[in-house]
Amino acid sequence: MKNQSKILRAMSQDGSARAFVINSTDIVNEAIRFHHTTPTASAALGRTLTAASFMGTMLKEKEHSLTLRFQGDGPAGTIIAVADYYGNVKGYIQNPGVDLPKKSNGKLDVGRAVGRGFLSVCRDLGLKEPYISQSPIVTGEIAEDVTNYYAVSEQTPTLCALGVLVDVDYTCKAAGGVLIQLLPYADENTVDLIERNAQFLTSVSSLIAEGKTNQDILDIAFQDIPYDLFDEIDVDYLCDCSRERTARALLAIGEKEVNDVLAEQGQVEVCCHFCDKKYVFTAEDCQKLFAEQAKEEETESDSE
Numbered sequence: 343m344k345n346q347s348k349i350l351r352a353m354s355q356d357g358s359a360r361a362f363v364i365n366s367t368d369i370v371n372e373a374i375r376f377h378h379t380t381p382t383a384s385a386a387l388g389r390t391l392t393a394a395s396f397m398g399t400m401l402k403e404k405e406h407s408l409t410l411r412f413q414g415d416g417p418a419g420t421i422i423a424v425a426d427y428y429g430n431v432k433g434y435i436q437n438p439g440v441d442l443p444k445k446s447n448g449k450l451d452v453g454r455a456v457g458r459g460f461l462s463v464c465r466d467l468g469l470k471e472p473y474i475s476q477s478p479i480v481t482g483e484i485a486e487d488v489t490n491y492y493a494v495s496e497q498t499p500t501l502c503a504l505g506v507l508v509d510v511d512y513t514c515k516a517a518g519g520v521l522i523q524l525l526p527y528a529d530e531n532t533v534d535l536i537e538r539n540a541q542f543l544t545s546v547s548s549l550i551a552e553g554k555t556n557q558d559i560l561d562i563a564f565q566d567i568p569y570d571l572f573d574e575i576d577v578d579y580l581c582d583c584s585r586e587r588t589a590r591a592l593l594a595i596g597e598k599e600v601n602d603v604l605a606e607q608g609q610v611e612v613c614c615h616f617c618d619k620k621y622v623f624t625a626e627d628c629q630k631l632f633a634e635q636a637k638e639e640e641t642e643s644d645s646e
C-alpha cells in the first residue's frame with residue numbers, strides 16, 4: 343500500500359519559530375526503487391530528498407524550483423535532489439552502490455559516504471541566472487550540513503533532524519524529518535524550549551516507525567510551546583521528464599555528436615537520471631529534430 347508522504351506546517355503562537363514535519367517514507371521508497379541503492383546510499387539520498395522537500399515548500403512562487411547538491415569527496419559521489427514549490431522531489435546519487443561498514447553505534451555511515459566538500463543550494467526563480475549559495479559540508483550526515491548552510495548562507499538559526507530507517511529487505515521502513523527555523527526577534531524562552539525538546543528528536547525515523555504521526559512529532563518538537571497549525575500537504579517523488587525535454591537536450595548536444603552515437607548504436611537511447619525512464623530516438627527521429635531546428639533558425643534569420 344502506498345503510504346503518502348506528507349508535510350505538516352506550523353508556527354509558534356508568539357511568532358518565534360516556524361516548524362515543518364515530514365513523513366517521507368514513500369518518497370524514499372520510490373528513490374530506492376528507481377536507483378537500486380544500498381542501505382547507505384538510501385540513507386544519504388533519502389535524507390537529501392527529505393531536506394529538499396522542506397526547502398521546496400519555502401519557495402515563494404509556483405514556478406520556482408530548488409536544487410540541493412552535495413558535492414563531497416566520499417565514495418557516494420555527488421548527491422542531488424530537486425524540489426518544486428509544492429515540496430515534490432526527485433533525486434540522484436552518483437554511486438548508488440556505495441557500501442561502508444556501519445558506525446560503532448550501529449548506524450549507517452552516511453558521513454563517510456558523503457565525505458567533505460560543498461553543499462550548494464540553487465534556486466531557479468525564473469530569472470536569467472539561477473541564484474546559487476554554498477556552504478561547506480561539515481559532517482556529511484546531511485542534517486547538520488543543512489543546519490550549517492542556513493546559519494552560514496542565510497543567517498537563519500535552524501534546527502534540522504532527518505532520518506531514514508532501512509529495513510532488512512533494503513526497503514525504507516520509515517523516513518522523515520523536522521525543520522524548525524527561528525524568526526527575527528524570537529523569544530528567548532521559546533528558543534530554550536525548542537533546544538530542550540530537540541533532544542527527543544534525535545531519531546525521527548524511529549518515532550515514525552513506532553507509528554507516530556506528523557502531529558505527534560510536532561507535539562514533541564513544540565512541547566510547552568503554544569502553536570498554530572497551518573496545513574498538511576501531500577508530497578511525492580515526482581519526475582517531470584518528457585520526450586520533448588529529452589529532444590531539447592539532444593539538440594543542445596548537437597548534430598555531430600548525435601550522429602556519432604547513431605553510427606555506433608543505430609539509435610539514441612537517453613535514460614532519465616532521476617526516474618530511469620528510457621527515451622529512444624531512431625535515426626529518422628533525430629533527422630527530423632535537427633531539420634526542424636534548422637528550419638526555425640532560418641525563419642528567425644529571415645525575420646531579422
Ligand code: ZN
Nearest residue numbers: 581583614617
Ligand atoms: Zn524522469
